[in-house]
Amino acid sequence: MKHLESRHWIFGGLFLFVIISMALNVNFDMRVSPETKKMFTFIDSLPAGTTVIVSFDHEASSLPEIRPLALVVLRHAFSRDLKLIGTALLAEGTAIGYRLMNQTAAEYSKIYGNDYVYLGFKPQYIAAILSMGESIPETYPKDYLGHSYQNLEMLSTVKNYDDVATVISIADGSMTTHWIEYGASRYNVTVTAAVTAAMMTTYDPYLASGQLHTMFGGLRGAAEYEKLIGIGGSGKRGMLAQSVAHVYIILLIIAGNIIYFRTRRKRRGVS
Amino acid sequence: MTRRIAQIVCFAFGALLFALYFSQLPAVRSLNTTIMIDYWQIIFAITLLVGVISFVKISVTNIRRGDSRPYRIISLIGLTVMPVFAIFWGIKGDSPFMWMFEYVQAPMQSTVFALLAFFVASASFRGFRARSAPAAVLLAAAILTLLSRSSLEGIVPQIVTDAADWVRGNPSMAARRAILIGIGLGSLTTSLRVILGIERTWLGREK
Numbered sequence: 001m002k003h004l005e006s007r008h009w010i011f012g013g014l015f016l017f018v019i020i021s022m023a024l025n026v027n028f029d030m031r032v033s034p035e036t037k038k039m040f041t042f043i044d045s046l047p048a049g050t051t052v053i054v055s056f057d058h059e060a061s062s063l064p065e066i067r068p069l070a071l072v073v074l075r076h077a078f079s080r081d082l083k084l085i086g087t088a089l090l091a092e093g094t095a096i097g098y099r100l101m102n103q104t105a106a107e108y109s110k111i112y113g114n115d116y117v118y119l120g121f122k123p124q125y126i127a128a129i130l131s132m133g134e135s136i137p138e139t140y141p142k143d144y145l146g147h148s149y150q151n152l153e154m155l156s157t158v159k160n161y162d163d164v165a166t167v168i169s170i171a172d173g174s175m176t177t178h179w180i181e182y183g184a185s186r187y188n189v190t191v192t193a194a195v196t197a198a199m200m201t202t203y204d205p206y207l208a209s210g211q212l213h214t215m216f217g218g219l220r221g222a223a224e225y226e227k228l229i230g231i232g233g234s235g236k237r238g239m240l241a242q243s244v245a246h247v248y249i250i251l252l253i254i255a256g257n258i259i260y261f262r263t264r265r266k267r268r269g270v271s
Numbered sequence: 272m273t274r275r276i277a278q279i280v281c282f283a284f285g286a287l288l289f290a291l292y293f294s295q296l297p298a299v300r301s302l303n304t305t306i307m308i309d310y311w312q313i314i315f316a317i318t319l320l321v322g323v324i325s326f327v328k329i330s331v332t333n334i335r336r337g338d339s340r341p342y343r344i345i346s347l348i349g350l351t352v353m354p355v356f357a358i359f360w361g362i363k364g365d366s367p368f369m370w371m372f373e374y375v376q377a378p379m380q381s382t383v384f385a386l387l388a389f390f391v392a393s394a395s396f397r398g399f400r401a402r403s404a405p406a407a408v409l410l411a412a413a414i415l416t417l418l419s420r421s422s423l424e425g426i427v428p429q430i431v432t433d434a435a436d437w438v439r440g441n442p443s444m445a446a447r448r449a450i451l452i453g454i455g456l457g458s459l460t461t462s463l464r465v466i467l468g469i470e471r472t473w474l475g476r477e478k
Contacts, residue, residue, distance in 0.1 A: 007393040014392045028422040031432075060377035061384040095362070095372055127311035134304040145363065186292070197420060201439060205448045208440075220420050243421035245388060250414050252396040257410075260400045 014248055021244040028239065035207075036216040036224040039192060040076065042166075048081035050165045051158055056088040056097030057125075057175030062196050063096065068222035068235035069194040070097070070170045074104040076229050077168075078115070083154050085164070086118040086144075087132075089125040089175050097170075098144055112145075113152050120144030125178050133161050133187035161189035166213070172196045176203060180211045194221070274477065278468045285466030326350070412438050 046052065054073065058066045077084055086101045088094040098118050105116055112118075119140040122128035131139040136158055137149045149155055157163060167189055169176040176193045183189045190213045193203060197218025206212035216225060219242050222235030291303040327350070330343045356368040363369065401407040418427050419435030464470035 006396065010393050010396055011389045014389055029424065030422050031424050059380065060372075061380035063377055063381050064385070092372075092376075095369060096377075098363075123315045124311045127307040131304050131307040134300055134307075138304060138308055201443050201447060204439065204444045205451055208444065218420060220422065223422065239422040243423055245392075246417040246421045247423070249392055249395045250417055252392060253399050253410065253414065256396040256399060257401055260402075 010252060014245060017244045017248050018241045021241045022237070024240060026240055027236075028243075030220075030223055030227060030239070032224045032227060033216070033221070035214065036221050036228070038214045039194070039216045040225060040228045042192065042214050043073070043076050043080065043082075046080060046082055046165050049083060051083045051085060051154075051163060052077060053085045053087060053164050053167045054097070054101070055167060055169045055171075055175075055179070056086065056093035056100075057090055057169050057179075058096070058172040058196075059090055059092040060096065062172035064234075064238070065196045065219055065222075066096075066170060066172055067100070068219065068226070068233050068238065069196075069217065070100050071104060071233055072222055072225040072229060072231075072235065073168055073170065073194050074100060075107065075231055076225070078104055078108040078110055079229070081115075082165075084116040085136075085155070085158070086116065086120075087128075087140075088121040089128060089178070091121050091123075093170075094121040094144070113147070114154055117152050117154055118144040125175060126182055129178055129182040130186065133183065133189070136160055161187045164189060166190040166192050169193045170195075172199065174199075174202065176212070176215075177206070180206050184211055193217070197221075274471075274474050277474055278471070282466055282468060285462070289466075323350070412442075 054070075054077070056070070074084070084101065086097050088097050098120070101116060101118055102112075105112070110116055119136075120143065122139060128139060137155070141149055143149065143152060161167075161183065167179055167183055169179045169191065171193060172195070176191065176195060176199075179189075179191045179193075184191045191211070192213050193215040195203060195215060195217040197220070200215070200217045203212055203215055207215055219235055219238045222233070223239045224235075226233045226235050288303075288306070291299055291306070294300065294303075327347065330347050334340050334343050334347075353368060353371065356366065356371060360366040360368060399410060399413070401410050415431060415435040415438060419432045421427070424432075461470065465473065
């Protein structure tokens with residue numbers, strides 16, 4: 001115990017608070033932010049049978065935050081009978097996206113090839129976005145499972161972005177920027193996004209200018225969306241832990257500043 | 272001479288891709304698609320190979336020197352094992368590759384990323400001090416944002432969320448826009464300098 005420094009106590013405190021709050025089952029009545037509401041309304045407004053690209057543009061490291069975001073989007077889209085095309089601009093997102101799509105498709109009894117397909121990963125994201133604007137079948141001659149593009153019934157009418165209502169980029173980094181800069185600017189495809197909380201301010205200018213149609217994000221965004229679709233999930237469960245961690249950090253900031261000002265005053269008194 | 276050839280190739284493809292991007296002619300668009308689908312992928316595959324070779328060389332050199340030996344060995348094992356799994360058993364479904372990805376790589380990456388929370392907590396106590404007026408403003412903005420991204424609506428007044436939204440929508444967005452415009456102009460000028468041969472550092476040192 002003698003060797004423990006202040007940071008060790010701080011680490012231990014955070015660990016305990018997060019563990020305890022994850023174990024508790026407390027329900028908060030959360031206000032839904034306008035941006036989450038806009039995303040929900042947009043997907044809700046798409047007619048049944050509309051084709052939508054869901055792009056898993058993230059790495060495995062952000063999975064705890066990305067997974068609830070992806071699940072709410074997929075559940076909402078499947079419940080609205082939208083036709084989903086899964087892609088991935090990052091190799092790590094490929095397998096995760098495939099699993100999440102299969103999982104949610106099973107919940108809504110959707111059939112692969114008729115209601116959704118997974119095209120998978122294409123290296124060189126800029127080239128992938130641009131070439132899909134020209135021709136999706138040429139960019140992805142085969143899907144993730146090796147089926148020929150031409151043999152997939154759902155894709156028979158999908159040639160390029162003109163046949164797609166929107167691209168939903170589920171991202172933890174700057175990949176959505178490339179969808180905006182190359183997909184939206186060059187081919188006028190409507191780009192929407194579900195991003196991690198840390199990335200939201202990065203996309204604010206694009207959102208304000210209308211280049212990004214709508215966006216929601218973070219664990220809070222996922223929890224709000226879960227409320228809108230009426231299905232609880234890991235977003236809501238994680239929110240208590242996140243809130244407690246935030247309050248803990250605020251208390252640490254206040255404590256650190258009190259110590260700092262007291263020490264400064266003492267030093268001034270001495271001098 | 273080799274530098275001159277590289278510069279000519281750079282200029283030719285830079286100018287060509289620039290022209291192709293804006294053209295609407297069907298033949299040109301078809302050429303554009305061929306370049307993007309075939310050539311870019313080939314270049315990507317070769318750069319990946321260069322990266323792997325470079326990583327192996329550096330790791331082997333460090334192992335011989337005894338520098339971070341256990342970590343380097345584990346890295347090389349990972350680099351060898353994953354492609355072997357992928358080649359022999361594929362990368363889909365319940366293959367060993369997917370097992371390694373889901374139960375080794377993904378949890379490890381998430382763990383490393385989650386460690387950030389602990390460092391943020393420690394740094395907030397030790398370093399986040401209101402030493403000056405700008406630091407105090409930053410501190411206030413951080414606290415507002417933290418409170419607004421929690422689910423404490425009943426406890427935290429609405430004005431806090433409104434204030435956090437204002438910070439995000441005004442000063443934060445203004446700074447973001449400035450950065451984005453700066454990046455855009457910087458990328459444009461650097462690209463033009465490279466294509467026109469003014470910027471030649473990418474060619475390496477002249478012998």
